[in-house]
Amino acid sequence: MGDEPLVVETPPNVLGFINNAWFKYVMDFGNLGPDEGKGGKFLILPPGFEGEVSTDGYTDVVRTDTYAHWVLWRGYLDENGSPETAVSQTQEQFRIYPLSQADTPSEMTFVDVSGKEFNTIHLMDARIFEEINNVIQAEPLYGESPELLGYLAAIGIIKGQDFAPDTRMQSILERAAAAGAVTVKTLISKPRDELAYWYPGESNWQNAFPGGAYTFTIDGAMKHDFRSAFHFYATGITPAMAFKSPGKGSQYAFTYRDADGNALDGSKTYKPNVPANVPAKDFWSFTLYDNQTRSMLQTDKQFPALGSNDAGLVQNDDGSTDIYFGPEAPEGKESNWLQTVPGKGWNTIMRLYGPLEPWFDQTWRPGEIALVE
Numbered sequence: 001m002g003d004e005p006l007v008v009e010t011p012p013n014v015l016g017f018i019n020n021a022w023f024k025y026v027m028d029f030g031n032l033g034p035d036e037g038k039g040g041k042f043l044i045l046p047p048g049f050e051g052e053v054s055t056d057g058y059t060d061v062v063r064t065d066t067y068a069h070w071v072l073w074r075g076y077l078d079e080n081g082s083p084e085t086a087v088s089q090t091q092e093q094f095r096i097y098p099l100s101q102a103d104t105p106s107e108m109t110f111v112d113v114s115g116k117e118f119n120t121i122h123l124m125d126a127r128i129f130e131e132i133n134n135v136i137q138a139e140p141l142y143g144e145s146p147e148l149l150g151y152l153a154a155i156g157i158i159k160g161q162d163f164a165p166d167t168r169m170q171s172i173l174e175r176a177a178a179a180g181a182v183t184v185k186t187l188i189s190k191p192r193d194e195l196a197y198w199y200p201g202e203s204n205w206q207n208a209f210p211g212g213a214y215t216f217t218i219d220g221a222m223k224h225d226f227r228s229a230f231h232f233y234a235t236g237i238t239p240a241m242a243f244k245s246p247g248k249g250s251q252y253a254f255t256y257r258d259a260d261g262n263a264l265d266g267s268k269t270y271k272p273n274v275p276a277n278v279p280a281k282d283f284w285s286f287t288l289y290d291n292q293t294r295s296m297l298q299t300d301k302q303f304p305a306l307g308s309n310d311a312g313l314v315q316n317d318d319g320s321t322d323i324y325f326g327p328e329a330p331e332g333k334e335s336n337w338l339q340t341v342p343g344k345g346w347n348t349i350m351r352l353y354g355p356l357e358p359w360f361d362q363t364w365r366p367g368e369i370a371l372v373e
Helices: 086-092 128-138 146-154 165-187 222-233
Strands: 005-007 013-022 023-029 042-045 060-061 069-074 096-098 251-253 282-288 306-309 324-326 338-339 345-357
Touching: 013 096, 023 060, 128 146, 128 165, 128 282, 165 222, 306 338
Parallel strands: 042 060, 324 338
Antiparallel strands: 005 042, 005 096, 013 023, 013 069, 251 345, 282 306, 282 345
8 A cells, every 4th residue: 555545435335344455454334334335435654654634525544553554345246136236336435546636536447357367365385485575575564564574584584684595495385385274174164173163072063163252362362273273264354244234244154074973075965954034134145165276166157156136046845945955956956956076175154144133143053064975
């Protein structure tokens, strides 16, 4: 964002937030932000800013500790399942520009990458240390903790200095990256701590924010395993994901395992039952993800997702819904089926938008993912 304040104008009816370069929370906007879903105008003050600015006309003014940021949000589908309104509101109302250009902001350019191949994930080998070094060189040090910066300094990542590991250190970094990659995949897919589960001892559905702590600090202690697992799995963080807000925001349950605790296998067929009266004011959905890339599973369907907004979804007589995951649709169940890929492990997230009290008091819960064949 540079050395001057930045103005961010946001569209209505979104769930949005800003994180800094270290994936630390800066602010919310949208339905759980100070604009209350009406669309807002925010002033972001850069690291160390001491100038005078008028705050008139802004929904909120916030300070940040880094120059680079992530601005993320979700829009909502129309009643017919179309994204048209969300897309048009973004194109017409979303703006980012320096405060110095407030009178004549430049036109925004929006790039549609839907259906196109591109890579958004971090490297999983020794090159990840180069990525980290790039952030260290670009950002103020006070944006991160001295403890973490000390670990980085010990392997030669120091602000203002070249990162040039010798042969010995390069070998160490390669082995560390390999061990770290395996470890963090295990931490997210099969955690040992019962706090990681929505229904400990009874279910494999996991909670992205154990203990409701978006900072991953519980009883005064940083839960490093929870933090590492989350930031491997997801991009972006906000208190709104962890706090109880009935009828607003969203809640998530995810799992890598079936009802028997076995890893989900792309060559097999599974069926979870979604009980009647899902406590989601807006909608609910399942999305399938590739265990290795953390991106959507690449199948014959562009978007491997299915939920209450899908017009063809068939309910059972009791109001519940059976969802099928497998390489081929069971006969007669095509409208309730999501494709998997033989030879690939996968995981799924069940999302509830506008979650209601039965979700929070656990009088309603999703069924386990039962193996069919």
